[in-house]
Amino acid sequence: MKCSPLLCVCYLLILIIPVTFYGVVLTQSSDSPCRLTIPTPMFEYEYYREGDVIIGGLFSAHIESQHNKFSFTKNAFTDSPGCSICGRVDLEEYKSVLVMMFAVNKINKDPDLLPNVTLGYHIFDTCNDPRNTLGYVTKILSGEKETLNYYCPGRGEVAGFIVDSTFQSNHAMAQLLSLYKYTQVNYQVTDPQLSDGKMYPTLFRVTPDERVRFAAIIKLLQHFGWNWVGIITSWDGSGDEEAQELRKMMREHGICTDYIISRQSNSVTDSQTIIKSTARIVIACGTSAINFLYFALRLFSYIRDITLIFPPSWITIPNNSQGMYVLINCSFIFVWPEEKKLSMDVYTEGVDFSSSINDPILEDVGARWFHCSSPDYLKNYYFQALYNIIVKPCTGVKNVSSLLSSYTTLHSYVYKAVYIVAHALHGMYMEINKAEQRGFQQRLNKYMRNLHYTDPTGGEIHFNERREVPADLILQSWYYFNETYYSYRKLSTMQSPDYVPGPFPNMSDPSFWREGNVLVSRCSDPCIPGSRKKFGSSIHKCCYECVPCSEGEISNVSDSENCMKCPDDEWPNEKKDRCVPRVVEFLSYTDDPIVGVFSAVSILSCLLTGLILWIFIHYQDTPIVKANNRDLSYLLLVSIMLSFLCVFLFLGHPVDVTCMLRVTSFGVIFSVAVSSLLAKSIMVCIAFKATKPGSSWRKWMGVKLSNFIICVFSLVQVIICVTWLSISPPFQDRDTHSYQGKIIIQCNEGSVIGFYSVLGYMGLLAAVSFIIAFLARTLPDSFNDAKYITFSMLVFCSVWIAMIPAYLSTRGKNMVAVEVFAIMASSSGLLGCIFFPKCYIILFRPDLNTKTVLR
Known part of the structure; x- marks a missing residue:
């Protein structure tokens, strides 16, 4: 007899499956109730309805017994390989069976869905055993309703399967059905492995994985x-x-x-x-x-x-x-979102055990909840052993509607799964070549993948790339x-x-919450903002210690793994949870009182120097002014006046121009002043040497030598300053490292060599002036200006020598204040030591300001 393709498939399935999935074929002895080579439960639960197209259904309405292999001998259950017995009834899964049957009946009554096509079902209870699942798949595919193998009657095409919620059954069934391209719709199992489109191309799910x-x-x-x-x-x-x-x-x-x-x-x-x-x-x-x-x-x-x-x-x-x-x-x-409530009251109302002859699971429900006996005496013995009860015939009608009245979202998804298959079939049958049966499964899978319709609740039903209905x-x-x-x-x-x-x-x-308080489930307490995680020896990243952020860093969220560094112009606040603007520091006219003091002293000193200059100009013809080279005195007073005004270059917000003028202008002005003192000292020494008869020093007397000395020694300082400004001039700098939380606006020297060259040259001139003036200190007092120069240079050198360590040990505006103080102190020393005694004589002792006294 020639075998049809479907018959051949059935034949191969029945031969291959037991060997493929279990490795051996389990057999039963001749006296065992289970005679099939495919493992079969002792009590079989099957529901069947004829139709042009059949939907298979596999549900776990029973929980497999803990001792899942029994045989019945002499009114007792003993171990028997290959024959399993279902355990307790799972009412929720049994309701799923009822929902599937209800959905099929409702579709058959709908004139707009699958017109002229009768939908049928073939449902088995797998008892949560994957071996039963595979066996029942072969029965549904082969059309087997008897206990003999290989019986394939002419009947409706199997469209697909609605699969139960058990993990193992789904995996076993998915592998089998994918081989032969049968559609499988899952309504509960969400294992990510089942999303593999290459391994399970015909598996669809009502819910995401x-x-x-x-x-x-x-x-x-x-x-x-x-x-x-x-x-x-x-x-x-x-x-x-x-x-x-x-x-x-x-x-x-x-x-x-x-x-x-x-x-x-x-x-x-x-x-x-x-x-x-x-x-x-x-x-x-x-x-x-x-x-x-x-x-x-x-x-x-x-x-x-x-x-x-x-x-x-x-x-x-x-x-x-x-x-x-x-x-x-x-x-x-x-x-998952709650679906439309199922209205199955008409379907379940009045259901009692008089109808259990057509509902084998209902027999078990009666035994479990009402202790009703079954027509099958083997079941009765099993119920009494399983539930530890005594079953007896039920004389009255037991209404079980109350047990079946509630339907959850899970049952709604069973209902939706049936309708998904029906809509795919509807789309396929509405095609022009609807009568063509060749490639039935391939065509159905195509319509399943492209399915898109609106259910009665208004929800959009379609499958995504993983063949799941988004939800x-x-x-x-x-x-x-x-x-x-x-x-x-x-x-x-x-x-x-x-x-x-x-x-x-x-x-x-x-x-x-169970204990009344918000639950805390952490390996370590959260690190508050301002701290970070420090991982120790634990393999878990959730177990750590909390340590404060380093200086200059913050964390503004809890449980931060790393701290963030603040921008250069910002600094962490005290809690180190946010960056705040740094305090900008410089000698400000508005914020620092010492700037007011410096400004007042500088202006007063400048005015005092100007007053002394006026006195010297007014009394320029007096002997004491003439005797001390009045031109050099004028130049020295102007230099001292300008040095006092140089102080203002150090005050206020520094900019590049003031930074370049600060030290250079002061260096040149003070070099002129010290050069004037040096010229005074040299001229005093030459004057007394020239008084000797026939002295060769007479030719050096005059203003040319003093002007030459001033110009040459001042020019050297000018050259040093110009070279410094040309190569690496000073510039405004923002120091963000010296003090935490501060930005010091200061002048960067640019070239340290240039800076110390200017100061060093001034020191050299002062030292030479001090030495020459010191050697000339023994000359007669009436003509001796060298003594005052010696004192002034002593003050000048003392101030600047003391300034160097103070300058190097301070930062920011304090360093600038040291410079300003040194300038003012040294200038005041020159003014006081050289000109105050002369002004005293000019103003208060005019009797001493005569040629006679001077001679």
Whole structure:
């Protein structure tokens, strides 16, 4: 018989799958109830409806038994390889089965959606076992409704599969269906690995993958300043990959993981780990499971200040986990936006156990909640062993509508998944070549990828590049009023694609936290602004010490890893959390009283010098003025007057021009003054040597020699200054290093050699004048000006010698003040020592100002 392509696929699947995924083919003895080579549960739960197109459905409406392989012998269950028994009923997953059937029936009644096409379904309960999942996939694809293999009846094309929320089943099924290009729509599992378009090109998801939620978790942790967390993974392996991916993403944002605890690990060791840890935020990864909750409850029963963050798949915890309020209270959960409420009351109203003959899961619901026996005596024995109850026939009608009346967002996504497949089919069948069946799956996948429609609630349904329906995330918390009654509170909405938290309520409200206070979950206390992190020996970046910022640096945010250097014109404030303008320092006319003193003294000294000059000019014909070379005296007084005025070049805000004129002008003026004194001293010595008869010194007498001395020695200083200004002139400088928090506006000498050459030359002239005047001190007093010159040079040299160490040991305006004081003191010394005695004689002792006395 010639095999059709579909029949061949079915044949190959049934032969290859057991070997490919398990390595061996499990077989059963002839007396075992399970006869298939594919592992099959002892009690099978199947729902089927004929249609032109079939949608497969695989749900985990039962939790696999802890002892998952049994055989029934002599009214007892014993181990038997290859035959598993489903455990307790998961009501939420059972509701998902009902939702899928309800959605298919509603689509068939809609004249605008898939007209003239009947939609059917083929649903199995996998009992949370991936082996069952693969076995049931082969049954759906082959059309097998009997217990024999390879039966492929003529029936509707399988369009795709709505897949349950278990991690392992999704991975196993995705690998299989991707090989044969069958569409798979997932409504809950968000494992990032399933986003691999090359490995799973036909897998579509109603919700984004876990990385979206991880990004939202990171934003939440950053919002509250939590950087030290723990992770607990579920027992089925789904949380292991999630935990590693989450830890990786958190590490990139500076959030550290103290521990990752797996369900299989040692509970005693884990308890000690949690007790010793300072992490007060624990993130749950993986799918929800009741045994995982009991495990977590044992760990957290004595740790009251820990808050958990749950993934969206755990939204049904309160419904299935009575007594877990200690663990769940005040915990956070991310949920997808709430969909339109399902109106299934008509569908479930009046459902009782009289209809259980067509609903095998309903038998188990009756046994679990109402202790009703099943027509299958094997089930009755199993129920009594599993639930530790005695089942008996139910005489009255047991209405189970109350158990099935609430539908969560999870069930809305099952409903949406069915409609997504229906709309893709609708688009495909509306094409001109709708009757063509060749390449059915490829065409359907194309329409799935390009799907875009508006659902009844107004939401835009389309798939992004990862074949996911984009969605926002809502953060909410559970709040228990007592052990049985709870409610949830919406805290914030995180909108795609950035998932930045929206406004939060007043989170300081004690009702949001278990211990009544805002939670702190950090390895180290945050570093306040003005300090930075100093990492020690810990491998975690979240564990550190806080040290103050170095001088000149600030940090204006908490937990700064590095301090920032302030600009040159700014300086840190006392707390080192912001830069403030530096204090600008110079000898200011408005802010420094000493500038007023210097200005007043300089002006008065200048006026006094001018008065003395006037006196000398007025009494220029008197013997004492003539005897001391009045022209040199005039020049000396003008130089002293100008030196007093030079003080103003040192006061006020310095600029480049004043910086160039300060030392150069003072150096030239003082060189002229000292050269005048040197000329006076030399002329005194020559005058007395020339008095001897026949002395050769007579020819040197006269004004030419004194003028020559002044011009030559002053010209040398001018040459030094011009050379200095030509090569490296002084300029305005902003010193930001000498004092903290200050900018010293000062004059930079440019060339230090030029600066000290000017001062050194003045010192040389003063020294020579002092020596010559000192040698001439023994001449007769009436004609001796050398004694006064000696005293004046002694004052001059003393002042400048004392100024040098003071100048070198000070900075800023104090250094300038030292210079000004030295100029004024040396000028005053010249004025006082040389001219005050003469003025005294001229004004108060005119009897001494005669030729007779002088002779």
